[in-house]
Amino acid sequence: MKIAVVSGKGGVGKSMLASSLCFYLVKNKRIVAVDGDVDAPNLHLWLGQDERWDKKRKISVFEKPVFDLGKCTGCGKCAQICAFGAIIMENGRPNLNKFICEGCGACEEVCPVGAIKMRPVVGAEVRIKNDVFGFPLVSAQLLPGQTGSGKVVDEALIVADQFSYQTMVIDAPAGTGCPIIAVLKETDFAILVTEPTPSGFADLKRVLGVVDHFGLSFGVVVNKWDLNPTYADKVIDFAGKNFLGKITYDQKIFSALSALKPIMTTDLPAKKEMEEIFNSLSQRKVFGP
Ligand code: SF4
Ligand code: SF4
Numbered sequence: 001m002k003i004a005v006v007s008g009k010g011g012v013g014k015s016m017l018a019s020s021l022c023f024y025l026v027k028n029k030r031i032v033a034v035d036g037d038v039d040a041p042n043l044h045l046w047l048g049q050d051e052r053w054d055k056k057r058k059i060s061v062f063e064k065p066v067f068d069l070g071k072c073t074g075c076g077k078c079a080q081i082c083a084f085g086a087i088i089m090e091n092g093r094p095n096l097n098k099f100i101c102e103g104c105g106a107c108e109e110v111c112p113v114g115a116i117k118m119r120p121v122v123g124a125e126v127r128i129k130n131d132v133f134g135f136p137l138v139s140a141q142l143l144p145g146q147t148g149s150g151k152v153v154d155e156a157l158i159v160a161d162q163f164s165y166q167t168m169v170i171d172a173p174a175g176t177g178c179p180i181i182a183v184l185k186e187t188d189f190a191i192l193v194t195e196p197t198p199s200g201f202a203d204l205k206r207v208l209g210v211v212d213h214f215g216l217s218f219g220v221v222v223n224k225w226d227l228n229p230t231y232a233d234k235v236i237d238f239a240g241k242n243f244l245g246k247i248t249y250d251q252k253i254f255s256a257l258s259a260l261k262p263i264m265t266t267d268l269p270a271k272k273e274m275e276e277i278f279n280s281l282s283q284r285k286v287f288g289p
Contacts, residue, residue: 001288002168004187006211006218008203010040010174012195013223013247016263017274018171019046021191023264024278025167025287026135032165033132035139036172036183038124038152043171044132044139048260053127053139060120061151063103067094071115078107078116099145124152126159133262136163150178157186167287176206184210189286190218191244196225196232204235217286219244221277245277 005018015037022033035043044050065078074092086100087107094107108116123146129137140156142149153173160168170187173179184190190211194204204220211218220239225232225246236243247270256266263271281287 001166001189002170002187003189003191003286004036004170004172004183005191005193006172006180006184006207007174007193008176008205008207009199012193012200013221014174014193015043015046015171016253016257016270017191017193017221017223017247018169019043019262020264020271020274021278022047022135022169023133023262024275025169026133029166029287030164031135031167031169032160032163033135033137034156034160034168034170035137036153036156036170036179038140038142038149038156038173038179041139041141044129044137045257045260046262047132047137048262048265049129049132049137050260054130055128057126058122059124059126059152059155060122061155062121062123062146062148063105063118064098064101064121065096065105065107065116066119067096068115068117069093071113073113073115075112077110077112081106081110102147121146123148124155126152126156128159135165136160138163149173150182153179153182157182175203176210180207180210184214184216187214187216190216191281192218192220193223194220194235195223196228196230196235198231201231201235201238204238218242219281219286222246224249244280245273247273247277 007014025031035041076089079087079089086097087094105118108118124142127139138160140152172183194200221244222232
């Protein structure tokens with residue numbers, strides 16, 4: 001069973017909910033947690049963990065061109081074909097801006113003298129903590145200036161799959177692009193988190209389009225509902241039978257995060273509210289028998 005905690009925009013409480021779900025489930029199930037938010041992974045912090053990892057592995061999911069200037073005739077075809085403007089001819093020689101290059105390989109294809117070869121580049125890191133409150137955590141992080149976050153998510157999910165588990169909890173990346181698609185294509189149930197703001201609501205609808213594309217069952221949680229109760233009601237009406245529950249805004253949540261204290265180890269109101277949400281999912285057999 002794979003459960004993804006998803007949001008259309010960042011900062012709405014997705015990692016808080018995912019970390020709390022791990023604490024809830026581990027009482028009765030073998031779980032593995034995955035931080036798929038590879039551009040800004042922080043699930044380990046919500047789980048009260050520091051930056052020390054039991055295992056770290058650099059991975060390559062992306063290729064960039066390497067030029068053999070000894071062979072290059074300076075014809076400029078590579079610069080002409082590059083749709084991203086990543087190659088500029090300077091003094092009759094191609095000059096690559098690796099931060100713009102999308103790794104499409106077109107330049108290699110058109111070079112008439114075989115002076116360009118696509119080569120893998122190290123673009124991300126997969127980190128593992130073997131025992132976080134009794135379960136493993138897999139966290140992937142894109143390195144600065146690198147792209148290919150969807151493939152990095154794929155890699156994190158493959159690594160997590162190698163653990164023996166009954167339920168995988170995935171803290172999904174925000175948005176509607178490749179990384180979230182990489183998560184949802186593997187997911188059985190999506191918990192959508194939003195906040196009562198126009199942008200939160202608009203992004204909820206956008207990410208729902210992706211959830212619907214994969215035909216997934218889902219539920220909606222409204223975080224910080226009391227910051228705008230009228231707007232929260234609007235979101236709840238929209239969610240209809242898929243509404244799962246709401247969480248109250250509490251400044252103390254951020255104090256707990258700063259102190260690396262997971263919310264489920266506190267006595268904050270949010271803990272009880274999330275437990276109620278998880279209990280209702282459990283009653284609906286979302287977490288399996
Ligand atoms: S690999 Fe594609 S994006 Fe990168 S320099 Fe070559 S043509 Fe441009
Ligand atoms: S296409 Fe090949 S030969 Fe022509 S400028 Fe680029 S690298 Fe040099």
